[in-house]
Amino acid sequence: MRRLLVLGAGTAGTMVTNKLRRRLAPTDWDITVVEQRDRHFYQPGFLFIPFGAAPGKAVRPTRSTLRPGITLRRGQIDRVLPADNQVLLTNGERLRYDQLVIATGVEPRPDQTPGMRDPRRWRKNVFDFYTYEGAVALAGALRAFAGGRLVVHVTDLPIKCPVAPLEFAFLADAHFRQRGMRDRVELVYATPLAGAFTKPVAARHLGAMLDERKIALEPDFLVERVDDHRLISYDDREIPFDLLVTVPLNMGAEYVARSGLGDELNLVPVDRHTLLSRTWPNIFAIGDANDLPTSKAGSVAHFSVEVFADNFLQHVRGEPMTGRFDGHANCFVESGDGRGLLIDFNYDTEPLPGRYPVPGLGPFRLLRESPVNHWGKLAFRWMYWNLLLPGRPIPLPARMSMAGKHPEE
Ligand SMILES: Cc1cc2nc3c(=O)[nH]c(=O)nc-3n(C[C@H](O)[C@H](O)[C@H](O)COP(=O)(O)OP(=O)(O)OC[C@H]3O[C@@H](n4cnc5c(N)ncnc54)[C@H](O)[C@@H]3O)c2cc1C
Known part of the structure; x- marks a missing residue:
């Protein structure tokens, strides 16, 4: 019996285990997934919680998202021992593998910016919506907000779903208009980028949408610390706020660093077409956990897993992998x-x-x-x-198509 071990039952880990369970015979392959939480979060749903959406719609029990025939091991990963083909959990348990798939994503790390996580401010006038708890806490703060300066802020890139903070700013504008108090709210969008988004054409369109809504753009803002009611940048610019909605630095899991598998953000370097580790021939990293030069997004997890699943079957048969993920x-x-x-x-x-x-x-x-x-x-x-999540086929090609796109308009 060969062992496939998947680390993380989030978006990518769940899709891949469900997809491969359908395709790898249970008599030949054991599939085990390690996950620290007993709840699976639909993270795109976090965007709507601060504006009144029911939090429960973004959560399901982790076990209910996995097909029969997949072993779910609840626990926290302490480190991978790649030379021994083993994974050590924090409870001391060791799990052996023949093939390892790292799918532990990235998490917001407010502790990485001085002053951001300070208990005098955190979830009092400084909030995030990239966690379930943060989104729920922010809903209360927005309800109580009587007016003032609301700053939507991105600490650094890459972040998962890089459009989500822009969406938050657009929704905040609509929310305060609907409450009849938009004239009492100054909205600011502070970003380390030179414009509203990374890519020029989209940056132009999204920047114009900020202008139309009278949301002030503060570009090239690299935060150094958070003070009382102020963001301070490395070049000594200051942005005052009454309410800060920040996207903290996003980093891969700590165990990736402890295992010697990550870069400075604990992301796993992989081949950008096959997702195979650049160092180990039986370790893949899928979803946000890898260093692919595309967005960190559920859609990327989905399109790349489509390519990965076929490739994986070739790989374990000892054949070359022929699928090439294009960053879609x-x-x-x-x-x-x-x-x-x-x-x-x-x-x-x-x-x-x-x-x-x-x-x-x-x-x-x-x-x-x-x-x-x-x-x-x-x-x-x-x-x-x-x-x-169940890994069912959907009629959208994994590769991006130029059909229907207008390069110049
Ligand atoms: C507010 C918000 C809005 C978004 N909107 C969109 C959108 O509209 N469209 C889109 O495509 N994407 C969106 N995304 C991004 C999308 O949710 C992520 O890109 C996607 O979930 C990545 O999947 P993943 O499996 O790599 O990571 P995750 O889904 O985050 O899963 C990682 C899993 O690993 C587990 N884990 C981590 N460390 C350990 C450890 N040490 N031990 C055990 N388990 C561990 C975690 O508990 C988690 O379950 C959004 C994200 C956010 C936060």
Whole structure:
């Protein structure tokens, strides 16, 4: 019996175990997944919790998301011993593997910015929405906010879902308008980037949307510390706030560093087409945990797992892996008032205007706001729980297509 060990039962780990359980005979392969939590979070749902969405819709018991025939080991990973093909848990247990898949994602680390996690401020006037607890706490703070300066802030990149802080700013604008108090709220978007987004065409479109909503952009802002009611940058600029909604530094799990498997952000260096470790021939890293030069997103986890699953079967038969992941990502961007836009891109092609997935027809519009895009974003939650996580086939090609895109408009 050969052993496949998957570390982390989040988005990528769950998709891959469910997909491979269908394809690897139970008589030949044991599949075990190690997870520290007993709850699986649908993280895109965190965006809506501060604005009143029911938190329960973003959570399910971890066991219920895994197919029969997959062993779930509750526990925390202490380190990987790659030379021994073993994983050590913090309770002292050792798990052996023939093939290892690292899928422990990234987590927000407010402790990495001086003053951010200070108990006098944290979850009092400094909040995050990248954790379930943070999103729930922020809902209370937004309800109580009577007006003032609300700063939406990105500490550094890469972060998971790099459009989520922009979406938060758009939704905050709509939220305060609906409450009839927009004139009492000054909205600021502070980012380490030179513009609203990483890629030029999308940065132009999203920057114009900030302007239309009178959300002030503070570009090139690299925070050094958080003080009482102030963000202070390395070049001594200051941004005052009454309420700070920050995306802290995102880092891979600590055990990755302890195992000598990570870079300075604890991300695992992998081949960008096969997700195989650049050092170990039987270790892969999927989802946010790797260092791929594309967005950290559930969509990337999904498209890359499609390629990975076929490749993995070739790999364990001793054959060369023929699938090549192209960095395909797509993200719905909620823009408030029941509208949204969609971006679709890969390693080589930046987000462009057009229609998706059917060229000319859509129904989704790329880089343009529409109600259909908003409904797409909401419907995605159903797709996540019922199609993507169980590893069922969906009729969207893993590779990005140029059909329907307009390079110049
Ligand atoms: C607010 C927000 C909005 C988002 N919106 C979108 C969106 O609209 N579209 C989109 O495509 N993506 C979106 N994302 C990103 C998406 O949720 C992530 O990219 C995706 O969940 C990554 O999957 P993953 O499996 O790599 O990591 P995760 O889903 O984070 O899973 C990692 C798992 O590893 C476990 N783990 C970590 N360390 C250990 C350890 N030491 N021991 C045991 N277990 C461990 C964790 O408990 C967790 O269950 C959003 C994310 C956030 C936070």
